[in-house]
Amino acid sequence: MAMAKSGGLKRYYNVNGWLFVAPALALIGLFMIYPILNSLMLSAYSGRGMMMRFAGFGNLVRLYNDPIFWKALSNTIVFFIIQVPIMIVLALLIANALNNPRLRFSGLFRTAIFLPCVSSLVAYSILFKSMFAVDGVVNRTFMALGLMEQPISWLTDPFWAKVLVIIAITWRWTGYNMIFYLAALQNLDRSVDEAARIDGVPSWGRFLFLTIPMLKSVILFTTITSTIGTLQLFDEVYSLTEGTGGPSNETLTLSLYIYNLTFRFMPNFGYAATVSYVIVVLVALLSFLQFYAVRERK
Amino acid sequence: MSPLLARRTASALRYLLLSFAAFLSVFPFFWMVIGATNTTADINKGKVSLGSALWDNVNGFFTAVDVPLILWNSTKIAIFGTALTMLVSSLAGYGFEMFRSKLRERIYTVVLLTLMVPFAAIMIPLFMLMASSGLINTHIAIILPTIASAFIIFYFRQASKAFPRELHDAAKIDGLKEWQIFLFIYVPVMRSTYAAAFVIVFMMNWNNYLWPLIVLQSNETKTITLAIASLSSAYYPDYGTVMIGTILATLPTLFVFFAMQRQFVQGMLGSVK
Numbered sequence: 001m002a003m004a005k006s007g008g009l010k011r012y013y014n015v016n017g018w019l020f021v022a023p024a025l026a027l028i029g030l031f032m033i034y035p036i037l038n039s040l041m042l043s044a045y046s047g048r049g050m051m052m053r054f055a056g057f058g059n060l061v062r063l064y065n066d067p068i069f070w071k072a073l074s075n076t077i078v079f080f081i082i083q084v085p086i087m088i089v090l091a092l093l094i095a096n097a098l099n100n101p102r103l104r105f106s107g108l109f110r111t112a113i114f115l116p117c118v119s120s121l122v123a124y125s126i127l128f129k130s131m132f133a134v135d136g137v138v139n140r141t142f143m144a145l146g147l148m149e150q151p152i153s154w155l156t157d158p159f160w161a162k163v164l165v166i167i168a169i170t171w172r173w174t175g176y177n178m179i180f181y182l183a184a185l186q187n188l189d190r191s192v193d194e195a196a197r198i199d200g201v202p203s204w205g206r207f208l209f210l211t212i213p214m215l216k217s218v219i220l221f222t223t224i225t226s227t228i229g230t231l232q233l234f235d236e237v238y239s240l241t242e243g244t245g246g247p248s249n250e251t252l253t254l255s256l257y258i259y260n261l262t263f264r265f266m267p268n269f270g271y272a273a274t275v276s277y278v279i280v281v282l283v284a285l286l287s288f289l290q291f292y293a294v295r296e297r298k
Numbered sequence: 299m300s301p302l303l304a305r306r307t308a309s310a311l312r313y314l315l316l317s318f319a320a321f322l323s324v325f326p327f328f329w330m331v332i333g334a335t336n337t338t339a340d341i342n343k344g345k346v347s348l349g350s351a352l353w354d355n356v357n358g359f360f361t362a363v364d365v366p367l368i369l370w371n372s373t374k375i376a377i378f379g380t381a382l383t384m385l386v387s388s389l390a391g392y393g394f395e396m397f398r399s400k401l402r403e404r405i406y407t408v409v410l411l412t413l414m415v416p417f418a419a420i421m422i423p424l425f426m427l428m429a430s431s432g433l434i435n436t437h438i439a440i441i442l443p444t445i446a447s448a449f450i451i452f453y454f455r456q457a458s459k460a461f462p463r464e465l466h467d468a469a470k471i472d473g474l475k476e477w478q479i480f481l482f483i484y485v486p487v488m489r490s491t492y493a494a495a496f497v498i499v500f501m502m503n504w505n506n507y508l509w510p511l512i513v514l515q516s517n518e519t520k521t522i523t524l525a526i527a528s529l530s531s532a533y534y535p536d537y538g539t540v541m542i543g544t545i546l547a548t549l550p551t552l553f554v555f556f557a558m559q560r561q562f563v564q565g566m567l568g569s570v571k
Contacts, residue, residue: 013397016476020393021402023386025409027446032412035420035427042422094319097312111559112320115327118555120505122523123544126530127326130333130341130537137329137344175323183566200301203308225413232416235507242531255418255508262422263512269422276419283414 042273048266059274069275071249072257079253080230083166088223091174095181096207110182114175121172125239128168129155155240158250165251168236173229177222184218220294224287231283234259254279333541341537351538358539363525369546371437372504372521379441379503384495386445391454392484396466413448417508425512439513444503450495457491493558494565501551522547
């Protein structure tokens with residue numbers, strides 16, 4: 001600004017800056033920062049309900065010796081490692097196909113593929129539960145097409161129950177990520193791509209070596225948000241398994257375990273807070289790794 | 299392979315991929331509508347044609363649940379929650395971008411870091427906080443923690459980078475106060491940003507599940523999402539009835555999305571740069 005930094009103007013800007021952000025900061029402080037710190041404090045306490053006593057690192061020892069926690073942790077990691085890459089690749093492929101200027105019905109395709117994001121997590125989980133019933137429409141279709149010989153019990157088989165959760169989340173979130181990529185693609189300068197095309201670079205080559213590197217920051221953003229989302233997975237598994245994380249804890253996630261520790265079993269706030277900090281550490285670690293992976297390639 | 303053939307194949311594959319993805323994306327919605335007309339037995343058998351049980355299902359759902367009440371609860375939370383979130387979070391996003399200082403940049407980093415905090419990690423203290431304030435079983439308890447959304451603040455700050463600073467300066471020279479510039483210039487100029495944010499925030503509020511599940515404990519305060527969840531949690535759910543509920547839970551968000559689709563896409567374009 002030309003008006004230079006006279007003290008009065010600087011003060012004016014500063015006061016207004018605080019006024020605009022104050023309501024949000026007050027709310028974040030009360031409903032985000034305070035609970036995080038409180039949670040950390042709680043994790044050093046143990047006991048049922050409101051009767052808590054100081055336990056130091058007792059909860060960490062219990063965590064280490066808790067097979068259900070390890071089960072929930074490994075399930076959550078399996079969901080994350082398998083689901084996020086599948087979804088990101090699918091979303092990129094679809095966005096790239098949609099971005100083709102010669103494509104017809106692109107609006108229709110885009111709307112259809114975005115549609116799952118409009119559904120509520122609970123509603124679509126119910127729909128999936130009914131579609132994937134043993135005699136349900138999915139098994140019948142697969143059998144009619146000769147793709148399977150016997151119906152799969154999606155909801156009770158330990159392996160297929162996990163697959164079902166992965167299919168469900170991928171259905172719900174691929175279109176969401178696709179929209180971010182599509183928006184980024186449409187903001188890109190097409191001339192480089194055009195030049196490569198004229199030079200005879202095939203479309204898959206342009207996609208891999210031109211488009212993807214240019215989308216790096218959006219891919220990073222969606223990977224981190226998807227990581228956070230998958231590590232927090234709750235609604236879907238709760239609705240698909242009546243809150244049990246069954247069969248025999250095979251779909252139990254960390255969030256569901258925390259919920260069960262707090263509100264289903266005899267409440268143990270301290271131990272639940274300890275488990276919840278495992279997610280915080282995981283998310284922070286993975287986000288950092290993803291940032292680092294992208295930075296390195298520069 | 300000749301270039302022409304290669305291009306034809308690529309084009310055919312593209313249409314195949316998109317058609318398949320579109321079909322899979324839409325099928326569950328189709329299944330929901332078909333299911334609403336079928337008996338639970340037919341749904342469990344995977345029947346994919348229209349049936350004649352629609353009125354039975356509607357009756358079943360309206361008997362099982364106080365429909366007007368739960369729809370009103372959901373609407374109330376979604377409307378007030380969305381309006382307050384957009385106001386508070388856009389004020390902050392604009393403020394962080396327009397008036398910068400070293401300290402506020404640091405605070406902004408902390409705000410962004412809270413995006414990494416999973417809800418499960420704060421829900422216990424949050425529940426205890428609401429319990430000690432006597433807000434359990436109230437809709438205020440649902441709305442309050444969602445108003446200052448780090449994601450929406452980030453979204454508005456990104457979008458504000460496209461807001462021309464000259465507009466702000468010109469208005470200031472004309473004697474407008476900062477809140478007037480925000481209200482009468484920024485908001486109208488950024489309306490497609492607001493539209494996209496509205497779609498996202500409305501859906502988050504309408505579909506919110508875990509927190510209402512914890513806080514809303516009586517039938518009088520329950521939302522439609524909680525109602526269909528509890529109906530479907532039986533070991534053998536009455537799917538025909540539940541389908542009516544899933545339709546009622548999905549229609550408002552579908553409507554909001556279709557009504558604002560154009561602005562939504564525009565707003566997203568503006569924020570991803």
